[in-house]
Amino acid sequence: MRLGAVADDVTGACDLAGRVAEAGLPASVLLGIPRTDASRDDVFALAGSSCAVVALKARTAPVAHAVAASSEAAHFLVGAGATLLYQKYCSTFDSTPEGNIGPIADALAAVAAESAAPDAPSPVTIGTPATPDAARTQYQGVLFVGGVPLAESPMRDHPLTPMRDSNVVRLLAPQTSAPVSLVRWQDVRRGADAVVDLIGDGHTLVDALTEDDIDTVAEAVLRVAAERPVVAGGGAGVGTALARVAVRATETTEGDAATGPDASVFTASGAPRSTGAAASLPGVPVTGRLILAGSASAATRGQIAAFTGERHELDPLDLAHDPGTLDRLRDALANRTDRLAPVLVRASPDVATAQRELGAERAAALLEDALSELAAWAVDELNISHLLVAGGETSGAVTTRLGIERLQIGVQAAPGVPWAVASTGSGRTVAVLLKSGNFGRPTLFTDAWEVAP
Incomplete structure (x- = not known):
């Protein structure tokens, strides 16, 4: 088939x-x-x-x-x-x-x-x-x-x-x-x-x-x-x-067991059960980890709350009114001493205020543009090797900005949330996890790295 x-x-x-x-x-x-x-x-x-x-x-x-x-x-x-x-x-x-x-x-x-x-x-x-x-x-x-x-x-x-x-x-x-x-x-x-x-x-x-x-x-x-x-x-x-x-x-x-693989691809504890088809990705040396969360879903909010590492916020109102907002965030990320520890950049939780002032479409576009620009800069300038992106629209914006055309799919960090390896338009090889806003355990932002390629 x-x-x-x-x-x-x-x-x-x-x-x-x-x-x-x-x-x-x-x-x-x-x-x-x-x-x-x-x-x-x-x-x-x-x-x-x-x-x-x-x-x-x-x-x-x-x-x-x-x-x-x-x-x-x-x-x-x-x-x-x-x-x-x-x-x-x-x-x-x-x-x-x-x-x-x-x-x-x-x-x-x-x-x-x-x-x-x-x-x-x-x-x-x-x-x-x-x-x-x-x-x-x-x-x-x-x-x-x-x-x-x-x-x-x-x-x-x-x-x-x-x-x-x-x-x-x-x-x-x-x-x-x-x-x-x-x-x-x-x-x-x-x-x-x-x-x-x-x-x-x-x-x-x-x-x-x-x-x-x-x-x-x-x-x-x-x-x-x-x-x-x-x-x-x-x-x-x-x-x-x-x-x-x-x-x-x-x-x-082929004469093997007719029962086939276990219908569940996860163990009772929730850890992924690896198979040959999903375990064949090339390894990506870890040189930096970045989480970009544009989703406002309940699951993503829970994952943000459970994350104990360094975090930063992007507010559409700041992006609209202050041209230096993204530059200051870049400076903060560039000055980190431990780039191997995951760092989270999230959309401001107060989206309602921004939507009222800017309109829903402009507020969303400002966030998507900023997060995707940040992803490209982090990969090319900070040598970030592993990206976890939460939210469908954010994931689309990030992969487009990075010039990614194909994802080779690997093991899942949670049901419906697989790691993948891809080549960017600038020739870099990165590991990416693109997560629907509603998917994943509360601890995903911490434990997804354990099974990353």
Whole structure:
């Protein structure tokens, strides 16, 4: 299986690729759509990757832009040899009634149909946002986040995609003209054959409460794919299960244990269980560690609170009114005597005041620009070798400024939070951990370094 995934942001791409690699399939992340034939030809050859994820900035982009970019990415992946397309969206189903999950699903289904036989049945999408080991589950069409219905979770008041309904079928239906159907948990428990029998035209969302349920969804996807064009999709859960199913099939074929790898890639204490696929990264000599936190999520706030090392704050109001703000921070970092100890630079927690005065978009842009400029300066001038970045928008800004085009995915520091090795535009090799704001244990900013390449 060659899994070609289109992710709507960079941390979601890393989430999927990290879990797939831990499940046993080497994976890489492409930051944007490569423009050369050579890039297309080696996308799956690099490090023996069986999964290539194109990371876009499409989650809250205008619908037309998101659809165009996703279609281009899907065409690229099919041209590179992908045998199954995957739509990676957020496990909290971040979207509005206009999109972008539905329109992108329609677009990827159209790409899948183009590469099918002329007389093939119409394409379908099959998936679920459920990712049980990240406490995302779906029951009777209702998405739960940490055991709480989506609309009662902190996502209810998200500034860009406020989630005021917990039923994913009702959320998806206004975003597409195609039919939207549900396979309920009681039928999932009957096995993959039962799920296959209930796959409807258009888009099918499937309940899942456990990793076994997710494996059943993956098996159903592969059976349907043998008969008609299919796009799999959802959070990272189904993609991880597809990797597990593929690894089990390979091991069975080779005469190894048919049970395959343990469904859990983490020990009971929460430490990552390394696999060959995720342990093949080249080492990066440690010459400095920097944490950049642009996320205001509850998980990131907890990680900031638990961090006991040196810290600095960046306030959008200071950046807007005082041109020397970033220079003073650079001076403070340059004068540190112990650069091997992690240092944290965080966005000011008082974002509401800055948003009122500057507007939400300008406040966010000032922070992203400052943090990304700081990252590039730290790598090139301070010889920082290891970067931990919290927040999807911040991660996208940092990797763009560093000129990173590809991430080779390694071991996870926490579920959905993998380390990666990359080359910057200036020719430096760095280790980077790009973290979704909602992911990771409270101690992540301290203990992530223990498994860093």
